Amino acid sequence: MEQERFKETLRRRGLKVTNQRLLVLETIADRPGQHLTAEEIYELTKEKYPEIGLATIYRTVQVLVELGVIDKVSFDDGFVRYELGDAGQDSRHHHHHAICQRCGSVISFEGDLLETLEEALYDTIGFVVTDHEVKLTGYCRECAKGKENNMEEIN
Ligand SMILES: [Zn+2]
Ligand SMILES: [Zn+2]
Ligand SMILES: [Zn+2]
Structure with missing residues (x-):
């Protein structure tokens, strides 16, 4: 079923349906x-399709990102990561990320x-926002607790 949905997504975006694209998706x-x-996508895809090469994976994710089928994200750890895009779903709004700077x-x-804010920008300076990205850095619940404990010890 999932396969059919991906095929449909690729076709709708004028992309040829290829094995590689389906596998990566x-x-x-x-x-x-x-x-x-x-x-990681390469290692995981290789389990099902050993012939696939890393260069093909790079090319494939590139194409899928350009079409908004998948999204590129970065958590400032030196890696570019990918996740399924929300394009084509009911709302244009996608999720955001809060990154724990202690445990990652x-x-x-x-x-x-x-x-x-977007409405206010439009009302005040006429700026039309088409997208936004939110990345919050801080401490997750567990690490925030640990932090408090450490501080208590110091005091
Ligand atoms: Zn995400
Ligand atoms: Zn948002
Ligand atoms: Zn944490």
Whole structure:
């Protein structure tokens, strides 16, 4: 079923349906909430399709990003990562990321108050916002707790 949906997505965007493209999409879609690097996508795709090369993976993710089928994300750890894009879904709004600077965990969240800001930008300076990206850095609940404990020890 999933396969059919991907084929439809590719066709709708005027892309030829190829095995490689379907496999890469499947690899990413099978791991919701994960943010894979091209190398990880390569390793995982190779399990099903050993003939695939890293260069093909790079090319394929590039094409899929350009068409908005997948999104490129960066968590400032030196890697470019990919996740399934939200393009073509009901809302144009995609999720955002909160990154723990201590343990490196990435928490996805949906809501933000940016629509208000976007409207204000339009009303005041006529700027039309077409997209935004939100990346928050801080401490996850566990690490924030640890931090408090450490501070108590010091005091
Ligand atoms: Zn943490
Ligand atoms: Zn994400
Ligand atoms: Zn947002």
